[in-house]
Amino acid sequence: DAGVIQSPRHEVTEMGQEVTLRCKPISGHNSLFWYRQTMMRGLELLIYFNNNVPIDDSGMPEDRFSAKMPNASFSTLKIQPSEPRDSAVYFCASSLMGLNQPQHFGDGTRLSIL
Amino acid sequence: RKEVEQDPGPFNVPEGATVAFNCTYSNSASQSFFWYRQDCRKEPKLLMSVYSSGNEDGRFTAQLNRASQYISLLIRDSKLSDSATYLCVVGASGTYKYIFGTGTRLKVLA
Numbered sequence: 093d094a095g096v097i098q099s100p101r102h103e104v105t106e107m108g109q110e111v112t113l114r115c116k117p118i119s120g121h122n123s124l125f126w127y128r129q130t131m132m133r134g135l136e137l138l139i140y141f142n143n144n145v146p147i148d149d150s151g152m153p154e155d156r157f158s159a160k161m162p163n164a165s166f167s168t169l170k171i172q173p174s175e176p177r178d179s180a181v182y183f184c185a186s187s188l189m190g191l192n193q194p195q196h197f198g199d200g201t202r203l204s205i206l
Numbered sequence: 207r208k209e210v211e212q213d214p215g216p217f218n219v220p221e222g223a224t225v226a227f228n229c230t231y232s233n234s235a236s237q238s239f240f241w242y243r244q245d246c247r248k249e250p251k252l253l254m255s256v257y258s259s260g261n262e263d264g265r266f267t268a269q270l271n272r273a274s275q276y277i278s279l280l281i282r283d284s285k286l287s288d289s290a291t292y293l294c295v296v297g298a299s300g301t302y303k304y305i306f307g308t309g310t311r312l313k314v315l316a
Contacts, residue, residue, distance in 0.1 A: 189302060192255065193302075194255060
């Protein structure tokens, strides 16, 4: 079975550019999560969706970050304009909705903003 | 106080040793608990869920102590391949948010 699929795997771009990260959750999962991981701050939840609806975006750093989930099989995380401090690994995870449901992570997107 | 706290380590142990990690959490109403494993430059992967009565999966044993608000992971007969960072995960009460600890790094030495 296919796991969570993220693209691109790596992204290097100059500050000020728009960055779009993509995620395809596991088929049948109805919760989707975007995380950011850095050495200093560890794994931080940015936003999560239940049934394609954003439930909690309190972790989104600022207005430069936005996320959408137009359907059950696709989500995007966009940064516009990007800044060097956005450099991190961004993970998407999905799960069945409910207590005690483990999250399954994609391979991540390693983002470098120059 | 952080919501989920772990000793960052590293724990350096010889092959075959038994090693245990603890993780404390601050929200007494938390209901979901997991251990994840993360290898260098890889994604976190589910190692095991943690059940109230404790549970075992091969060489791995997880325990939950609600009174003291901690979970533990015991690894018996450590293998070189067990070298990784182990993340404690706690489900926030009333939501489906999971809070990840910063991880405990384990190095198993030959």
